[in-house]
Amino acid sequence: MYGILIIGAGEAGVQAALTLRQQGYQGQITLLGDESGRPYERPPLSKQCLLDGSDAPLISGSQQLEALNIQYRNGQRVVAIHRNQQQVELASGEQLPYERLLLATGAQARTLTIEGMPAEQVLTLRSRGDAERIRQRARPGQNVVMIGAGFIGLELAASLRTLGLEVTVLESAERILQRAVPASIASLIAAEHQQQGVEIRCQSSVEYASSTDYGYQLHLLNGERINADWVLAGIGSVPNTHLAQDAGLNVDNGIQVDHCLRTSDPMIFAAGDCARFPLDLYNTEVRLESWRCAREQGEIAALNMLGANTIYNVAPWFWSDQYQLGLQMVGLPIGVTQEVIRDFNGSRLVFLLNAHQQLVAACGVGPGNTVARDIKIAERLINQGLHPSAEQLADTSISLKSLLK
Numbered sequence: 001m002y003g004i005l006i007i008g009a010g011e012a013g014v015q016a017a018l019t020l021r022q023q024g025y026q027g028q029i030t031l032l033g034d035e036s037g038r039p040y041e042r043p044p045l046s047k048q049c050l051l052d053g054s055d056a057p058l059i060s061g062s063q064q065l066e067a068l069n070i071q072y073r074n075g076q077r078v079v080a081i082h083r084n085q086q087q088v089e090l091a092s093g094e095q096l097p098y099e100r101l102l103l104a105t106g107a108q109a110r111t112l113t114i115e116g117m118p119a120e121q122v123l124t125l126r127s128r129g130d131a132e133r134i135r136q137r138a139r140p141g142q143n144v145v146m147i148g149a150g151f152i153g154l155e156l157a158a159s160l161r162t163l164g165l166e167v168t169v170l171e172s173a174e175r176i177l178q179r180a181v182p183a184s185i186a187s188l189i190a191a192e193h194q195q196q197g198v199e200i201r202c203q204s205s206v207e208y209a210s211s212t213d214y215g216y217q218l219h220l221l222n223g224e225r226i227n228a229d230w231v232l233a234g235i236g237s238v239p240n241t242h243l244a245q246d247a248g249l250n251v252d253n254g255i256q257v258d259h260c261l262r263t264s265d266p267m268i269f270a271a272g273d274c275a276r277f278p279l280d281l282y283n284t285e286v287r288l289e290s291w292r293c294a295r296e297q298g299e300i301a302a303l304n305m306l307g308a309n310t311i312y313n314v315a316p317w318f319w320s321d322q323y324q325l326g327l328q329m330v331g332l333p334i335g336v337t338q339e340v341i342r343d344f345n346g347s348r349l350v351f352l353l354n355a356h357q358q359l360v361a362a363c364g365v366g367p368g369n370t371v372a373r374d375i376k377i378a379e380r381l382i383n384q385g386l387h388p389s390a391e392q393l394a395d396t397s398i399s400l401k402s403l404l405k
């Protein structure tokens, strides 16, 4: 009895291991992770952990791994998958057999090289260790330049500004969060950053850096210069697919899986940030970097490794916290032809409809958790494929709940 082997002890891997036991699976479960310590949550790394120096909270349920007879082995890097023998190879040379294998290897931060700036002055954030390095580096009054105005970049900008650093955000696109949220939401977030004293420069890219007596100066392509004690790059991430690729599995910006999260080898599944999967709700294939998607896919992969044929087909959901603002979004902005704005009590919801007047995505921002309830309703509207009219969505005298069937 070789059991089930899981590579990657993040959100997806831990959830898969726990689900296998919850489903009554009695065989051996081995969870291999290449990081040290217990499995931890990543989202707080750019938020609370930076602000107060606290440790990342452990992934819920991961304290029970041993009690559930799940063998958790940290600090173990898998270097190869030998599919013919159904074995994986660890960096130590140890070979471990499997009946079913789950790849939950996540992603890594895309790195950035700036000519004239030593690599150790350009930091990225993905792991607990990265957060610790940023925390140790940050001192009030320093000039830090954040390259990239995606979610992680803006969360870092907000946290570092709150810690008293002078923060400049450089974004090569025309606006912040260009691919992620509608302009009418992005403008509110940009305004909050500006109010807090963060300088945002769009359509700006670094050409090279030069050192000065007091730090570095970044030379932008448009000829401008900015002082920087150090730089943070938040320019996206790269899925960890090399193991899958070397083993001959199909890989294309993520490990390709079918509706049941099975790779091109029926004994091997993939879930979370490393997986690219078909999403019928949008008639597309995607790879997401979303906490909830990783958890849900971990669960579904576990069910399917036990023989079920459960499909992952729900509207993706994501959140971000910056200063006191809570942002949530659900769905994918695919085929959008109309945006409907619903403003209420200092919060804004934006609904995105396609040419068939079908709600495909919704995004909301406001103080604290104010948009959470409405985004939850929008999620149900999307998952049920409902067609609320633009007038109904915009009219704050009509409760969103009443639009559910």
Ligand code: FAD
Pocket (backbone or CB within 6 Å): 007, 008, 009, 010, 011, 012, 013, 032, 033, 034, 035, 041, 042, 043, 044, 045, 046, 076, 077, 078, 079, 104, 105, 106, 107, 125, 126, 127, 152, 240, 243, 271, 272, 273, 274, 288, 289, 290, 291, 292, 294, 317, 318, 319, 320, 321
């Ligand atoms: P991971 O959590 O990356 O876990 C993969 C694990 O596999 C890692 O520990 C990795 O080291 C390990 N591994 C890789 N290769 C090997 C190997 N060969 N051998 C052994 N182990 C290996 N999402 C949201 O929805 N909202 C947020 O606000 C949010 N904030 C975030 C903030 C930050 C700073 C980061 C980094 C992410 C954030 N996310 C957020 C995204 C969310 O955390 C991820 O989508 C989620 O953690 C992905 O889980 P995963 O299990 O797929 O991958």
